[in-house]
Amino acid sequence: MELDLEKRRGRSQQLVAGLRRAIESGRLLPGSRLPSTRGVAADLGLARGTVTSAYHRLIAEGYLESAQGSGTRVVVAPHGEARGRQPSSLHARSPWQWNLRPGLPDVTMFPRNAWVRSTQRVLRLAPAEALDYGDPRGRPELRQALADYLGRTRGVITQPERIIICHGFTQALGLIAAVLAEQGMDTVSVEDPCYPLFRNVIETAGLSVHPVGVDAQGLRPEALRGRAAVVTPIHQYPLGATLAPGRRKDLVAWAEEADAVIVEDDYDGEFQFGRQRVGALQALAPHRVIYAGTTSKTLAPGLRLAWLAVPAEWVERIATAKRVADQHSAALTQMVLADLLRSGGYDRHVRRCRERYRVRREQLSTALEREVPGAWLAGEEAGLHALVRWSPDGPGEREVTQAARRESLAVATLGGYWGTPGPHPPGLVVGYATPPQHGYAGALGALVRVLGRCFAA
Structure with a gap:
C-alpha cells in the first residue's frame, strides 16, 4: 500500500483508503485473512490504535468482518460488487446429493490418527538433508x-534402487510416455x-494410441x-475382468517377441475380495514390465503419491524425466508414508477398507437382484467399482443419466470410456467406494430407484 507515513495526521484514513483500494481492485479477495492489528502496527510503525480504528471503519462499511478466533477477513468482492461473503467456487458444495462416480475411495476413512x-x-x-533437494527417484526410506x-x-x-516415486499415476504415465517417445516408439496399445x-x-507425448478389445478374460x-x-x-478398468492366466503368458510372450514394454497399472490390486488373490503381472517378467501402484485408491488421491x-x-531414463518434470516428489510426505508402511498402519487400514468395500459390493449386488431384475453386475468381486450391465434392448445410457440427474445422483456411463466408435453395450460404472459410510445406503437407494424407473418405462 502507498502510505505517506511522514504525515502524522490522517494515518488511519490513509490506511482505510489503501485497504479499500486493495479490496476493490481485487488484490485482496473475499475470504482473505488480514494480518493482526498488532502485526500491521509493527510492520508500518503505527500505533496499534490507529490500525484498530481503520479496521473498525472498514468493518462498519462492510468491507471486512471480524470473528473471535478467526481474525479479520475480506467480505467484499472486487469493484465493490455484492457486499457480504462470496462463496468460493473452489469450495462450492457438490450439486449432487448422492455420488456413485468411480475412481475414488471413501476419503472419510483416511487414517488420520495413524497419519498424525x-x-x-x-x-x-x-535428518536436515531431507529438507534439501533430493534424489528424483524419491526418498530412500x-x-x-x-x-x-x-x-x-x-x-x-524389485529392489529399492529400481523404484521411482511420482505425483500420482497420471504423472507416472506421462513420464513413461515421454521416455517412449524419446526412444523412437510411435504406438502404444491400450485397453x-x-x-x-x-x-x-x-497422445500428448506425441504417440499414437491403438485400442485393444477386452472381453470376460481381459485384454486380447x-x-x-x-x-x-x-x-x-x-x-x-472399467469392465472389471481379471486377465486370464493364459492371456498373461501370451501378453508376456508378445512383449518378448516385439521387444516391448508393458505398463501394469495395479490401481486397486489390494482390494480383491475372494480368498485366492491374484498377484502382479510384473512377477512373470520383471525385465519387461513397469509396475505402477498408488495411494489414490488406498488412502486418498489428494496425497498425490504413486510409485x-x-x-x-x-x-535412469525415467529418473531423468522426473528430474526435469519437478525435481522430486515432496520428501516429508514420502517419509510419513514410509513410516506408516513400516509401522503396520497401512496394512491395517487396507484390511479395514477391503472389508468395508466387500460388504458394499454385496449390498449393491443384492439390491439389483431384488429391485432391478433386468440389470446385473459384471466383472470380478474386487476393487472400488462395479459395472452394472443390462440388455441393449433396455434403456439407453442417456435415459439413465437423465433419470439420475432428476434423483440428484452422480453416475458414470460406460459410453465415455470407449476409444472406438460404437455401437457398444450399455452400462453404468458404479463407484460403490465413493460415498461416506453414512451416505452409502442413500446413494444405493437412489441408484435402485433410477434403474427401477428406467426399466419400468
Missing part, C-alpha cells in the same frame, strides 16, 4: 518400505474401453500393436 502419529515421528527424527511391501503383498520382484485420460496423456493379446502396452490386468517399479535399464 507417523508425521510426528518423521518430524522428530528426519519410502523406496525401501515399498520394495518390502510390494514383494510381500503383491508379489512384485478398450479404458480411462480416457490415459489416451490423452499418451493377439490384437496388440507397437512396442508398448498399458494394461490393468488385476481388475480391468513405479521399473526394469533396471529404465531407471
Whole structure:
C-alpha cells in the first residue's frame, strides 16, 4: 500500500483508503485473512490504535468482518460488487446429493490418527538433508518400505534402487510416455474401453494410441500393436475382468517377441475380495514390465503419491524425466508414508477398507437382484467399482443419466470410456467406494430407484 507515513495526521484514513483500494481492485479477495492489528502496527510503525480504528471503519462499511478466533477477513468482492461473503467456487458444495462416480475411495476413512502419529515421528527424527533437494527417484526410506511391501503383498520382484516415486499415476504415465517417445516408439496399445485420460496423456507425448478389445478374460493379446502396452490386468478398468492366466503368458510372450514394454497399472490390486488373490503381472517378467501402484485408491488421491517399479535399464531414463518434470516428489510426505508402511498402519487400514468395500459390493449386488431384475453386475468381486450391465434392448445410457440427474445422483456411463466408435453395450460404472459410510445406503437407494424407473418405462 502507498502510505505517506511522514504525515502524522490522517494515518488511519490513509490506511482505510489503501485497504479499500486493495479490496476493490481485487488484490485482496473475499475470504482473505488480514494480518493482526498488532502485526500491521509493527510492520508500518503505527500505533496499534490507529490500525484498530481503520479496521473498525472498514468493518462498519462492510468491507471486512471480524470473528473471535478467526481474525479479520475480506467480505467484499472486487469493484465493490455484492457486499457480504462470496462463496468460493473452489469450495462450492457438490450439486449432487448422492455420488456413485468411480475412481475414488471413501476419503472419510483416511487414517488420520495413524497419519498424525507417523508425521510426528518423521518430524522428530528426519535428518536436515531431507529438507534439501533430493534424489528424483524419491526418498530412500519410502523406496525401501515399498520394495518390502510390494514383494510381500503383491508379489512384485524389485529392489529399492529400481523404484521411482511420482505425483500420482497420471504423472507416472506421462513420464513413461515421454521416455517412449524419446526412444523412437510411435504406438502404444491400450485397453478398450479404458480411462480416457490415459489416451490423452499418451497422445500428448506425441504417440499414437491403438485400442485393444477386452472381453470376460481381459485384454486380447493377439490384437496388440507397437512396442508398448498399458494394461490393468488385476481388475480391468472399467469392465472389471481379471486377465486370464493364459492371456498373461501370451501378453508376456508378445512383449518378448516385439521387444516391448508393458505398463501394469495395479490401481486397486489390494482390494480383491475372494480368498485366492491374484498377484502382479510384473512377477512373470520383471525385465519387461513397469509396475505402477498408488495411494489414490488406498488412502486418498489428494496425497498425490504413486510409485513405479521399473526394469533396471529404465531407471535412469525415467529418473531423468522426473528430474526435469519437478525435481522430486515432496520428501516429508514420502517419509510419513514410509513410516506408516513400516509401522503396520497401512496394512491395517487396507484390511479395514477391503472389508468395508466387500460388504458394499454385496449390498449393491443384492439390491439389483431384488429391485432391478433386468440389470446385473459384471466383472470380478474386487476393487472400488462395479459395472452394472443390462440388455441393449433396455434403456439407453442417456435415459439413465437423465433419470439420475432428476434423483440428484452422480453416475458414470460406460459410453465415455470407449476409444472406438460404437455401437457398444450399455452400462453404468458404479463407484460403490465413493460415498461416506453414512451416505452409502442413500446413494444405493437412489441408484435402485433410477434403474427401477428406467426399466419400468
